[in-house]
Amino acid sequence: MPRKALEHDFLMNGILAVAALHMAATTDPPEALSYLDAALEYHNQAFTPFRQAVDNMTPSNCDAVFAHSVITTVIGIGLPHLTAERGESSSMTENIIVVCELLQGVSNIFRIGRSWFQTSLYSRSKFFDDHAQNLASDTEEALTRLTAINDAMMAPVDADQHRIIKDALGLLRRSFTRYRSSPDAASVLSWLAVVDKEFVHALRRRQPLALLALIHWAVLLGELDGKVWWAKKSGPALVSELLVALRPGDPLWEAARSWPKQKLGL
Structure with a gap:
């Protein structure tokens, strides 16, 4: 993915955002706050170009779009806990719904353009198969x-x-x-x-x-x-x-x- 990020700014910003968020999660305040601010800035910079890429997915950008969708999900789940620690309100429910909405555009195009994908993570056509385990x-x-x-x-x-x-x-x-x-x-x-x-x-x-x-x-x-x-x-x-x-x-x-x-x- 780092090579893909050199070709797509939204993915580079996404990688930097999740890296900064990881540092914020593992660093003591007040230093953690600067990492959190950096994560939010990179995440915001990636948002609009990512949505544009979702709306105009091609064989050349589809892997980057899917990689960033994973990053967006990670940030959407991890961010509320970290912002709460510095006294800011961030709804976990709202973040999950926004992630779902973003993933809808990605997953719909994936079903249409499955043959484009090169990354093995996204080319599994039978994700749920062969898991016939009994539930607790x-x-x-x-x-x-x-x-x-x-x-x-x-x-x-x-x-x-x-x-x-x-x-x-x-x-x-x-x-x-x-x-x-x-x-x-x-x-x-x-x-x-x-x-x-x-x-x-x-x-x-x-x-x-x-x-x-x-x-x-x-x-x-x-x-x-x-x-x-x-x-x-x-x-x-x-x-x-x-x-x-x-x-x-x-x-x-x-x-x-x-x-x-x-x-x-x-």
């Missing part, structure tokens, strides 16, 4: 409960929304299953990229069932805490925010709210 019993119960809530609440009143949530939950199950056999960041982050744009719109509208799916994904995100520096405390932070947004309801709904909280020790 509590995870299986939690995901089955989500499906039941969707069936009870949405199927009778809005067939389209029921389908959108059902599809997102199916992909979430596949991410949990893949993580069971391949406990890596790709298994966790993949869900953000593969969910349908209608589901991302539901998240943007703060649709309760979409947020309930997201709070369960936060359990998966929490698995990365201690494995990668940028995921530190991110899972609990996202769950804490979403518990405020998701009001108490009937016993089935309450059980769905409680599982992520219990899993992350909140």
